[in-house]
Amino acid sequence: MSEQAQSIERSLSTLRATFRGRFEAASTEQSLRDENAKILGKKGELTAILKQMGGVPADARKAIGEVVNTLKQEVEAAFAERLATIARAARQAELDAPPFDLTLPARLPAQLGHAHPISRVRDEIVDVLVSLGFAVHDGPEVELEENNFTKLGFPPDHPATDMQDSFWTTGGMLLRTHTSNIQVRAMTTHAPPMAFIAPGVVYRRDDDATHSPMFHQIECFLVDRQVTLAHLRGVLAEFAERFFGAGTPVRLRPSYFPFVEPGAEVDVGCPFCKRPDGTRAGCSVCKRTGWIEILGCGLIHPTVFESCGIDPEQWTGFAFGMGVERVAIVKYGIPDIRLLFENDPRFLAQF
Ligand code: PHE
Numbered sequence: 001m002s003e004q005a006q007s008i009e010r011s012l013s014t015l016r017a018t019f020r021g022r023f024e025a026a027s028t029e030q031s032l033r034d035e036n037a038k039i040l041g042k043k044g045e046l047t048a049i050l051k052q053m054g055g056v057p058a059d060a061r062k063a064i065g066e067v068v069n070t071l072k073q074e075v076e077a078a079f080a081e082r083l084a085t086i087a088r089a090a091r092q093a094e095l096d097a098p099p100f101d102l103t104l105p106a107r108l109p110a111q112l113g114h115a116h117p118i119s120r121v122r123d124e125i126v127d128v129l130v131s132l133g134f135a136v137h138d139g140p141e142v143e144l145e146e147n148n149f150t151k152l153g154f155p156p157d158h159p160a161t162d163m164q165d166s167f168w169t170t171g172g173m174l175l176r177t178h179t180s181n182i183q184v185r186a187m188t189t190h191a192p193p194m195a196f197i198a199p200g201v202v203y204r205r206d207d208d209a210t211h212s213p214m215f216h217q218i219e220c221f222l223v224d225r226q227v228t229l230a231h232l233r234g235v236l237a238e239f240a241e242r243f244f245g246a247g248t249p250v251r252l253r254p255s256y257f258p259f260v261e262p263g264a265e266v267d268v269g270c271p272f273c274k275r276p277d278g279t280r281a282g283c284s285v286c287k288r289t290g291w292i293e294i295l296g297c298g299l300i301h302p303t304v305f306e307s308c309g310i311d312p313e314q315w316t317g318f319a320f321g322m323g324v325e326r327v328a329i330v331k332y333g334i335p336d337i338r339l340l341f342e343n344d345p346r347f348l349a350q351f
Contacts, residue, residue, distance in 0.1 A: 004055045023082040036079045117351045121328040128242045135196040143176040147184040151307040153258035165205040175203035179219035187308035192315045193224040209336045216324035223317035232318035240268050260298020267291035292330050295322035
């Protein structure tokens, strides 16, 4: 036998005598794979032996080759068996370990959000007026001057448009300054009678503690035969009762809007300084008057009916327009309207 062949045989018998013990000594999958690589890997011991086969004389090569192959199969089988044993042990250890406590509260509880106070107040107002029988209309925020002003009795350059300093776009359009544009849109497309509300966003060039350039209004509009101020007052009184609480008084103060006659501003009894007997002490929220203004209203002006193609001899109606932020401020005693738009979570979390 050649020296080369003898050296190979020695290596083979050493490997045969030790590989099981080496696999047995590996206790993790990783150390087992490392050990396997030392034998069968690219630079492994058995691989090195195979590379030496070229130097073995042809007569011995076949017999040694068979021995090498058999040993290789034995190593592979032992590796697979040990791998399965380690996997089984790991699985068993997992099963024996104390189980997860699924009832433990999470370490960082997820913060649940809720509706923004403006959305909430808007929805509450809408619910009350819908419960009184009003439908809900919607309309565009970018509006023709005609629908926002002209047909509502504001002639171009009329001083009353100063009440509602506007954001103009091109082509005689503007961001609507109030939800009263929906009155015009409804009257020019529907025949009376009608009763609806129109909640939405409006824009004016105002920005201070009590005014925001973008705010929310809800228009309430009703046209029928022989509608009087008493109907308007009745709806307002019912609204105040249902929204601000039983016994909330309402008063109308004469005021001017070009699209109503007569026109009024509406105050509700201040909810913050109400005494048990129903009288008001006066406080900082109502500026010591006991009353808080929440909306403008009036009976539809005959010229508005005419410009919308409705006969004012046959039809009458009322309208009011309420500021949602204003109502939210009153309901929650919020000192600065801008708090409602900054969206500081510490503020919003209080609602
Ligand atoms: N549109 C008016 C405003 O925004 C409010 C209003 C609506 C007044 C309906 C009277 C009737 O100031």
